[in-house]
Amino acid sequence: MRCAGVVVPAILAGVDEVQIVVAHSERATLRVGDIFLKVDSNQANLEVEVEAMALAPVPTPRILWHNPPALALAAVPGTALGVLGKPSPASPAAWAAAxxxxxxxxxxxxxxxxxxxxxxxxxxxxTECEWLITNAVLPEALVIRNREIAETALRPYTPAFTHGDLQITHVFTENEALTAIIDWSEAGQDDPLWDLATLTLGHEDRLPHLLAGYGQDVDHEVIRAWWSLRSLSAARWLLEHGFDPNTPGCEFDVLRARM
Known part of the structure; x- marks a missing residue:
């Protein structure tokens, strides 16, 4: 089998349905039976993902094959903690396990x-704040207030091994135990509170449950600052790639909540 110039192993043969999980100009993820096929225009992203999963001391998807520019991963057990814009169905114990x-x-x-x-x-x-104001995407006062809050995150910190894009849809649990963390292409050395803020973006009520497992020695103001910073920085990319940050419970609501 071949797909967009990629040689696809016979393990994908005979599958009746292909589900598009996410697709935009930079990358696409397809579900083919119990296999997730990731195709990325930047090969470095997949190389980081493969190496990060090998190093991470937590459950990750099993790599089936890596044939640039594609990476095939086995489906993971369990369900995601939730989705942005909707209440998380996961229990406090599941959040603590995460x-x-x-x-x-x-x-x-x-x-x-x-x-x-x-x-x-x-x-x-x-740059992103200027774009939001110049193009009247958000009220100037809203952008300025959140930019002020975001400054708290821009301080010296001790880097940690971070996932880098720890969205709520990337963390899976089952029977109140973590089963896998997926999508490691942005892993690296970064502020550990960035991960905690990304996971609880739009789910601020779940932060106490998450910290019950993580530990309480974190600065909540920095996490709030990362909520503002992520929402401001991501808005243009989301809009240009077919996502709506103005959906209830998503990035623009996060920014409005800071006012």
């Missing part, structure tokens, strides 16, 4: 590749 696993990741040895620089994050944030 917190304990994330703490284990953050205490693991650092991956060998470097992480983001605070100055680069600040520059991108300012």
């Amino acid at each position: 917190g304990a696993a994330i703490r284990q990741l953050h205490e693991a040895p650092l991956p060998p590749w470097p992480g983001r620089r605070v100055d680069d994050v600040r520059t991108r944030l300012d």
